[in-house]
Amino acid sequence: MTLDKICSEETVNDLLDRLTLRQLHLMEEKMCRELNIESNINNGCFNLAKSRYIMGQAAVSKERLPTEASSEFSALTRCETIEEDGEMKLKIVENDTNTVNPMHWFGVLVPQNLHKAKNIFQNALNFIVECANIQIQIQENVKNIDVLKRYKVMLNP
Amino acid sequence: MALQAAVKGKLISVIGDEDTCVGFLLGGIGEINKNRHPNFMVVDKNTPVSEIEDCFKRFTKRDDIDIILINQNIAELIRHVIDAHVAPVPSVLEIPSKDHPYDASKDSILRRAKGMFNPEDLSMFGAENYST
Numbered sequence: 001m002t003l004d005k006i007c008s009e010e011t012v013n014d015l016l017d018r019l020t021l022r023q024l025h026l027m028e029e030k031m032c033r034e035l036n037i038e039s040n041i042n043n044g045c046f047n048l049a050k051s052r053y054i055m056g057q058a059a060v061s062k063e064r065l066p067t068e069a070s071s072e073f074s075a076l077t078r079c080e081t082i083e084e085d086g087e088m089k090l091k092i093v094e095n096d097t098n099t100v101n102p103m104h105w106f107g108v109l110v111p112q113n114l115h116k117a118k119n120i121f122q123n124a125l126n127f128i129v130e131c132a133n134i135q136i137q138i139q140e141n142v143k144n145i146d147v148l149k150r151y152k153v154m155l156n157p
Numbered sequence: 158m159a160l161q162a163a164v165k166g167k168l169i170s171v172i173g174d175e176d177t178c179v180g181f182l183l184g185g186i187g188e189i190n191k192n193r194h195p196n197f198m199v200v201d202k203n204t205p206v207s208e209i210e211d212c213f214k215r216f217t218k219r220d221d222i223d224i225i226l227i228n229q230n231i232a233e234l235i236r237h238v239i240d241a242h243v244a245p246v247p248s249v250l251e252i253p254s255k256d257h258p259y260d261a262s263k264d265s266i267l268r269r270a271k272g273m274f275n276p277e278d279l280s281m282f283g284a285e286n287y288s289t
Contacts, residue, residue: 027270038252045176060179078166117180121180124181132223138267
């Protein structure tokens, strides 16, 4: 049995309609998540600026970040790939092997604002992983729509 | 070897301005691996575009990275390289910075997704039947 006998043009059109609608929903969701990330980053930067005001300009800067000369350490927050309902998804996982406390790069007694900034950026990571998942779905959807469009052309040469 | 096996999951890397990098590293995503390669890059106004491009390509080639965060204003500088990256993993996410709000019309993924809504393609869906 050939493919065109299995899927009529009507079915293909219906599928294309559904995928297009899904695409619009996914695009809207992605923009919402990006706006959430934006407000988190703005809040986080505001708290970093307050910490900088309290501790001094150089105390909260890139000079405090580890460099290639620093000793090896692993990330506290990582992401894992899981398969849910046949779809590939990313999920945040906490790692406790060979880690360092990032707060110690900026001193031992740090202001409360730096703790707040840390929590805000950690929260932003949740939105980031959600946004990455939506992005993966958008890419998958684009691929499916493309395949269906080519199939539709095949049905009507 | 035992240490490597115990660490689960992959990394989130970041290419961004000072505040973005400091913030997300404070959030716990920073790592220096055994080859002393960091998973972040701080970009300032003096950083050459070629260096950003090389760093982005290096991150896309690393198999221990799942998400690459990049400030949208920096992504604009290397747009051609980002557009050329079509693989789902590592996922490239354009994020706003404190000085540059998010602009959906510049986002590579959204532009790609929007690409199928051009008039010729819509006519395939029978859009000409609805035209006034």
